[in-house]
Each structure stands twice: as structure tokens, then as C-alpha cells.
Amino acid sequence: AQSVTQLGSHVSVSEGALVLLRCNYSSSVPPYLFWYVQYPNQGLQLLLKYTSAATLVKGINGFEAEFKKSETSFHLTKPSAHMSDAAEYFCAVSDMGAQKLVFGQGTRLTINP
Amino acid sequence: SAVISQKPSRDICQRGTSLTIQCQVDSQVTMMFWYRQQPGQSLTLIATANQGSEATYESGFVIDKFPISRPNLTFSTLTVSNMSPEDSSIYLCSVAGTDNQPQHFGDGTRLSIL
Numbered sequence: 001a002q003s004v005t006q007l008g009s010h011v012s013v014s015e016g017a018l019v020l021l022r023c024n025y026s027s028s029v030p031p032y033l034f035w036y037v038q039y040p041n042q043g044l045q046l047l048l049k050y051t052s053a054a055t056l057v058k059g060i061n062g063f064e065a066e067f068k069k070s071e072t073s074f075h076l077t078k079p080s081a082h083m084s085d086a087a088e089y090f091c092a093v094s095d096m097g098a099q100k101l102v103f104g105q106g107t108r109l110t111i112n113p
Numbered sequence: 114s115a116v117i118s119q120k121p122s123r124d125i126c127q128r129g130t131s132l133t134i135q136c137q138v139d140s141q142v143t144m145m146f147w148y149r150q151q152p153g154q155s156l157t158l159i160a161t162a163n164q165g166s167e168a169t170y171e172s173g174f175v176i177d178k179f180p181i182s183r184p185n186l187t188f189s190t191l192t193v194s195n196m197s198p199e200d201s202s203i204y205l206c207s208v209a210g211t212d213n214q215p216q217h218f219g220d221g222t223r224l225s226i227l
Binding site: 036045101102 | 146161209216221
């Protein structure tokens with residue numbers, strides 16, 4: 001069975017600083033991996049997806065993630081944080097395309113002015 | 114991506130009652146799912162809504178408590194039955210155009226049980 005571990009339930013960075021949100025996965029087959037963002041009182045918005053093409057995936061809002069099979073990781077980064085990036089971020093894995101997503105516990109990102 | 118509308122957006126209900134949540138999509142989609150997000154927690158898949166047949170439930174979720182309908186490729190409902198305070202959660206609908214496309218989510222229904 002797949003699983004996802006997000007290291008750090010809360011991450012705080014200064015505006016303009018690098019954002020790094022960590023995600024490690026477990027899957028018995030080549031995984032599909034996703035990052036979603038949830039703003040207050042909203043649903044989830046897809047940031048980016050990895051589906052066995054390029055290992056470096058670029059998403060919306062300047063975010064990107066790198067798939068590292070040897071480390072079973074899919075960390076999310078953004079070079080320069082904006083105040084508008086403050087939200088909850090979820091990493092998710094599936095071994096069947098869009099079906100049966102398993103989510104990590106989420107990381108709350110706070111941006112300090 | 115598809116536009117997903119969930120109704121109601123929020124509700125406050127009495128224990129022992131039932132509430133039906135609607136999910137409407139502006140285009141035909143193959144896959145529709147229902148998730149629960151308990152306060153301060155991550156998302157847990159309740160079931161996959163299958164068009165024209167019974168939903169496929171995940172471990173820990175049963176049809177008597179969470180009956181689901183999907184009469185066509187653009188609409189589904191989730192009913193939360195005989196509610197108790199433990200059912201207070203955000204319930205989210207998600208869709209995927211095909212089984213190789215990522216899921217997209219509605220804004221959710223915020224449910225509080227008194």
C-alpha cells in the first residue's frame with residue numbers, strides 16, 4: 001500500500017526566502033505524485049504532478065518539485081516566497097493514475113514579512 | 114480544468130439528522146470521488162462514485178452511513194446519515210476527466226453537527 005510522509009507540519013519562512021516542503025513516499029509500483037495547495041475556506045488546487053516523464057516538474061505560482069527515486073522523495077520548492085503563498089500544502093501519491101489518492105498529513109506554510 | 118460546484122458550501126445540523134451534499138461538474142468526467150477532511154487533518158477517501166452502479170467504499174466507510182449516487186457523468190451526491198458530532202468535517206468532491214488525469218477538487222462542504 002502506498003503512503004506519504006510530509007516532514008514538518010509547520011514551516012515558516014521569510015518573504016523572499018527559499019521555500020522547501022518535504023515529501024517522502026512509499027509505493028510498490030512507479031508512483032504518480034502530486035502537490036496540492038489549500039487556501040483557507042477553499043478546496044484543493046493542483047500545483048503540479050509527476051507522472052514518470054521529466055523528474056523535475058514545474059507547476060503553477062513558481063513552484064517546482066523533483067522526483068528522486070533513490071530517495072523516494074518529491075520535495076516542493078520555490079526560490080522566493082511571497083505572502084500569498086501562505087497556505088496548507090498536501091503531497092499525494094497514487095499507483096493508478098488519478099485513482100485512489102493517498103494524502104500526506106499536510107504542511108502549513110507561514111510567510112513572515 | 115473542469116468547474117466543480119458543491120452545495121451547500123456549509124451547514125450546521127442537529128445530531129441524528131441527515132444531509133445530502135451535491136457535486137455538479139460543467140463537463141462529463143470519468144472519475145468522481147468523495148473525501149472527508151476532519152478538523153486540522155488531511156484528506157481521506159470515502160468512496161469512488163461510479164456512474165450507474167454502486168459506489169466503491171474505502172475501508173472504514175459504509176454505504177448505510179454515506180450513501181452515494183451518481184446518476185450521470187456530471188453529477189453526484191453524498192449523504193451523511195444519522196449525523197453525530199464526530200461527522201463534523203469538510204466533505205470534498207473531486208473529479209478526473211480520465212483515469213490518467215489528476216483529480217481536481219470542489220471547494221468543499223463545511224459541516225458542523227451540534
